[in-house]
Amino acid sequence: MLTLLFDGIAYGMLLFVLAVGLAVTMGLMNFINLAHGAFAMAGGYITVLLMQRAGLPFLATLPLAFIGAALLGALLERTLYRPMYAKPHLDQVLFSIGLTFMAVAAIDYFIGSQQQIVQLPAFLQGRFDLADVGVGKYRLFIIVVCALLTVVLQLILSKTRFGSRLRAAVDDPRVASGLGINVNQVFLTTFAVGSGLAGLGGALGAEVLGLDPTFPLKFMIYFLIVVSVGGTTTITGPLLAALLLGIADVAGKYYVPKLGSFIVYTLMVLILVFRPQGLFGAKVAR
Amino acid sequence: MQKRTALRVLLAAGLAATGTAAVQAQTAPFKVGFILPMTGQSASTGRQIEAAVKLWVAQNGSTVAGRKVEVIVKDDGGVADQTRRIAQELVVQDKVDVLAGFGLTPLALAVAPIATQSKTPMVVTAAATAIITEQSPYIVRTSFTLPQGTFPLAEWAAKNGIKKVVTLVTDYGPGIDAERTFKNRFTLNGGQVVAEIRSPLRSPDFAPFLQRVRDAQPDAVFVFLPSGQGAQFMKQYSERGLDKSGIRLIGTGDVTDDDQLNDMGDVALGVVTSHHYSAAHPSPTNKKFVDAFQAANKFRPNFMAVAGFDGMRVIYKALEATKGKGGGEALLAAMKGQTFESPRGNVIIDANTREPIQDIYIRKVERKDGQLWNVEFDALKAVKDPGKGS
Numbered sequence: 001m002l003t004l005l006f007d008g009i010a011y012g013m014l015l016f017v018l019a020v021g022l023a024v025t026m027g028l029m030n031f032i033n034l035a036h037g038a039f040a041m042a043g044g045y046i047t048v049l050l051m052q053r054a055g056l057p058f059l060a061t062l063p064l065a066f067i068g069a070a071l072l073g074a075l076l077e078r079t080l081y082r083p084m085y086a087k088p089h090l091d092q093v094l095f096s097i098g099l100t101f102m103a104v105a106a107i108d109y110f111i112g113s114q115q116q117i118v119q120l121p122a123f124l125q126g127r128f129d130l131a132d133v134g135v136g137k138y139r140l141f142i143i144v145v146c147a148l149l150t151v152v153l154q155l156i157l158s159k160t161r162f163g164s165r166l167r168a169a170v171d172d173p174r175v176a177s178g179l180g181i182n183v184n185q186v187f188l189t190t191f192a193v194g195s196g197l198a199g200l201g202g203a204l205g206a207e208v209l210g211l212d213p214t215f216p217l218k219f220m221i222y223f224l225i226v227v228s229v230g231g232t233t234t235i236t237g238p239l240l241a242a243l244l245l246g247i248a249d250v251a252g253k254y255y256v257p258k259l260g261s262f263i264v265y266t267l268m269v270l271i272l273v274f275r276p277q278g279l280f281g282a283k284v285a286r
Numbered sequence: 287m288q289k290r291t292a293l294r295v296l297l298a299a300g301l302a303a304t305g306t307a308a309v310q311a312q313t314a315p316f317k318v319g320f321i322l323p324m325t326g327q328s329a330s331t332g333r334q335i336e337a338a339v340k341l342w343v344a345q346n347g348s349t350v351a352g353r354k355v356e357v358i359v360k361d362d363g364g365v366a367d368q369t370r371r372i373a374q375e376l377v378v379q380d381k382v383d384v385l386a387g388f389g390l391t392p393l394a395l396a397v398a399p400i401a402t403q404s405k406t407p408m409v410v411t412a413a414a415t416a417i418i419t420e421q422s423p424y425i426v427r428t429s430f431t432l433p434q435g436t437f438p439l440a441e442w443a444a445k446n447g448i449k450k451v452v453t454l455v456t457d458y459g460p461g462i463d464a465e466r467t468f469k470n471r472f473t474l475n476g477g478q479v480v481a482e483i484r485s486p487l488r489s490p491d492f493a494p495f496l497q498r499v500r501d502a503q504p505d506a507v508f509v510f511l512p513s514g515q516g517a518q519f520m521k522q523y524s525e526r527g528l529d530k531s532g533i534r535l536i537g538t539g540d541v542t543d544d545d546q547l548n549d550m551g552d553v554a555l556g557v558v559t560s561h562h563y564s565a566a567h568p569s570p571t572n573k574k575f576v577d578a579f580q581a582a583n584k585f586r587p588n589f590m591a592v593a594g595f596d597g598m599r600v601i602y603k604a605l606e607a608t609k610g611k612g613g614g615e616a617l618l619a620a621m622k623g624q625t626f627e628s629p630r631g632n633v634i635i636d637a638n639t640r641e642p643i644q645d646i647y648i649r650k651v652e653r654k655d656g657q658l659w660n661v662e663f664d665a666l667k668a669v670k671d672p673g674k675g676s
Contacts, residue, residue, distance in 0.1 A: 003497060004494065004497060007493045007494065007497065011491060011493070108325050112329070112333075113324065113325045113326065113329030113333075114329055114330050114333065114514070115327075115330075115514060115515075115517065115518065115546075117517050117518075117521075117546075117549045119551075125524065125525065126524070126525065126527060127525060127526065127527045134497075134500075134526070134527065136525045136526065137525075138525060139525075207521065208491055208493075208522075209491065210518050212326075212327065212329070213325065213326075214325075214326055214327065249491075249494075250491070250493060250494045251494070252494075253485075253494035253495065254494040254495075254497060254498055257483055257484060257485070257494075257495070257498075258484075261486055
């Protein structure tokens, strides 16, 4: 029972790190970016390729996966995304889904379509028992890393000057730039960090979720569920939504395997019927 | 009067045209349309079969009975409606003489009606649900059927001190076949299946299912997974510590797929599976095949490759038997009842069921020369698909 809870939390944490960037771009920057999963995949492939071709250890590739995906995010934000901010949402959806398909095809063409396998270092393999709870070492590692990230992120958004600039830039770009805030730069940084987090999530998740070129399409639904259930006004919303989703998914598959992944969707529908804004969405737009 | 001559001219022209068409059919290339999943979850299947087809053509040339053979490979991404659309295009536009490939059961089922309507022989070189060959009289299979590959393992388990089993299969055609076959045989021999778990085809995380296995405390867990998911499963199996919990892992050969076996690491050691092909099969024919395959590609052939290789063989031999004429009915007749020595051992294409009759081996994963192999230690000879009377 507790083992299940533990597995669910690990899965949820992973989903959170994967989806939090999307919550930021969607909630704060008001941009629908369905290509978010492509950045996660980029991070996963950076880790896999560095390990296979350059022989780097797993842990050393994680920061590189973050940086690589962030740079990619920054580049695309500067070139492709920025002109799309002012466009209606439907255009943004079409644009970003197109980008996703291109990413899938590109990875397939250059790297091949087989499942990529990550060889974890020995100290992250196996499990130990903690008072009846079976704890997988790698899952524990995921929980720790993701929890740290969450805390840091929340602090940045609420306590730093950059956080307040970002909130100002989102609320009213014109006034913000009048106050001397470089709105473009703020958005660029935010987008890059969101993409970087996705990349890190992809690198961490390659072991648990698998990694092949269809990754962005496979997990797009999960990201969107996390964001819609969690609401996009806070970081804690998506966090709790992701945990709920992870635990419900694991527990559902354990206790009622016949329903399989249906549990998650049922849960989402129920929550959205009663709370259309998401669990923690503010009633009034910012 | 003028009308008459016009008619005559037309008639003559028409006759001449059909005459040239007949002559052309003799000299036009003989087209084989392979539809394979080259992308998506089952991409390894497509990659293996394509490599095997290329190897066959490299070894046997591209002319059979004086006729040029042209192989067309199309990617369906493992999606059934794509497969169907591509099959229609191949039959209607490219006018292929034979359809082949089909990586997953739903893909083969989607094309069966097209094969029947167009009277095109359809050589299934992968998909393994038992019912496939019953969907069209034009389907010939060179791979295997899940019941055929599964029941020898159930017999073996019952004889080797395994009494309580949990089955864990992927929730689609072949998985259900494997689950049912194993349960029937195993309980018949006095064993007990304590839980039957089905995991979704697109399930990223095996954690909850493996936890259920652990909590049930069986002697062994019987697993079927589609080709390409074995490595992911094995990693999580060891992460959960199941390899040290005294629960043995047995399954169909898909789990210790030669394509991925080496990446699985030591956790795979000692896993017992039943299957129709292992790259380690000790016969000169197989050694030649594996060496040539590895020389041409960077990877080891698996059971998909062998079925693709033999699929080409069956098509070539049928074309030879029709003296290069081809024609759906004639090809089909020439495919039925073929016997040959495949890298896996002797194979007969059963004339009644159009299924392969072949030996099924019980294998154990061992390390040899620094690599992991499925080493065969027992065999059941000339196994038919148990569900079909013939």
